[in-house]
Amino acid sequence: MGHKSGFVNIIGNPNVGKSTLMNEFVGEKLSIITSKAQTTRHRIMGIVSGDDFQIVYSDTPGILKPHYRLQEKMLRYIDLALEDADIILYVTDVKEKYDKHKKYIDKLKHSNTPVILAINKIDLATQEEVEKIIDRWKKELPGASILALSAIKGFNLKSVFDQILEKLPESPPFYSKDALTDKPERFFVSEIIREKIFIHYKQEIPYSTEVQVEEFKEENKILKIRANIYVIRKSQKGILLGKKGQAVKKVGMQAREDLEAIYDKKVFLDLYVKVNTDWREKEGFLRASGYNI
Numbered sequence: 001m002g003h004k005s006g007f008v009n010i011i012g013n014p015n016v017g018k019s020t021l022m023n024e025f026v027g028e029k030l031s032i033i034t035s036k037a038q039t040t041r042h043r044i045m046g047i048v049s050g051d052d053f054q055i056v057y058s059d060t061p062g063i064l065k066p067h068y069r070l071q072e073k074m075l076r077y078i079d080l081a082l083e084d085a086d087i088i089l090y091v092t093d094v095k096e097k098y099d100k101h102k103k104y105i106d107k108l109k110h111s112n113t114p115v116i117l118a119i120n121k122i123d124l125a126t127q128e129e130v131e132k133i134i135d136r137w138k139k140e141l142p143g144a145s146i147l148a149l150s151a152i153k154g155f156n157l158k159s160v161f162d163q164i165l166e167k168l169p170e171s172p173p174f175y176s177k178d179a180l181t182d183k184p185e186r187f188f189v190s191e192i193i194r195e196k197i198f199i200h201y202k203q204e205i206p207y208s209t210e211v212q213v214e215e216f217k218e219e220n221k222i223l224k225i226r227a228n229i230y231v232i233r234k235s236q237k238g239i240l241l242g243k244k245g246q247a248v249k250k251v252g253m254q255a256r257e258d259l260e261a262i263y264d265k266k267v268f269l270d271l272y273v274k275v276n277t278d279w280r281e282k283e284g285f286l287r288a289s290g291y292n293i
Contacts, residue, residue, distance in 0.1 A: 003172055
C-alpha cells in the first residue's frame, strides 16, 4: 500500500537532450551522448528506486522520417513508448520549431496519458525568451505540465522529478529494487564503441556503422571482449580503419578506458571491421543487433 511505480517514457525530436536527461535522472551513463543527431537507436530503460517508488525511465530514438528498415524500427520504438507509458515526458528545447513532426504533438493532445513537457537548454536563452516559449507551449498542449530546465547544467531537474512522482500510479515495483536497466552488458559495450565512432568520424560513417559483441568473458580477473564493427561499403572500412589501422585503434583505446572505469578491471578489447552491404535493410542482421521489434 502506498507504493508507486510506473513507466516514464521520454520522447522528442533528435538532439533535444533526451539521453542527457535520462542519464541525469538515473545517475548513470546508460544512453550515449554526442552532438550528432540520431545517436540513440534503441529503447533503453533506466530504473530508479526508492523505499516507496520505482520509476522506469525509457529513452527513445529521436522522432524522424524513416528512409530504411533500421529507422522504421527506431520509429516503432517511439510509437510503442507512446502506447505503454504511464507518464510521457516530451522533451523539446529553446531552439526547436513548434511544428516539427507535428503529428506527434497531435498524438500528445489526444492522449489519455499524463504529459510532462520539458523545455531543455534554457541556459541558451534569455528569461524573456523562455517565458514566450512556455506561453506558446501552453497554447499547444494545454493539458501538459510544462517545466523549463537545463539537463546539462542540472537546473530544475528536481521539479521534473517531483512532477513525475506526483503523477506516478500506485503499483508494486516491476523490477528488483537494485536493478539499474533491462539491457545486458554486451549491449552497453557495443554502445560505448559506437559512441566513440560518432565522436571521431564525420559524414555518413557513424550512421553506416553497427557494432556486435562476439565475445565477453572474464579470465584471470581480465575482461576479454571481441567486437565486430560493420560498415556498408568497402570504402567505409578503409576510412574507419585509417592509415595502418590507427583510427580504429584510437576508438578501441578510448572505449577500453571507459570499460575499465565501469568494470574496475583490466580490459582486452579486440575490434574487427567488416563489410555487410545494406545491413540497415536486413531483418536478420537487425534482430541479431538487438532491434527485436
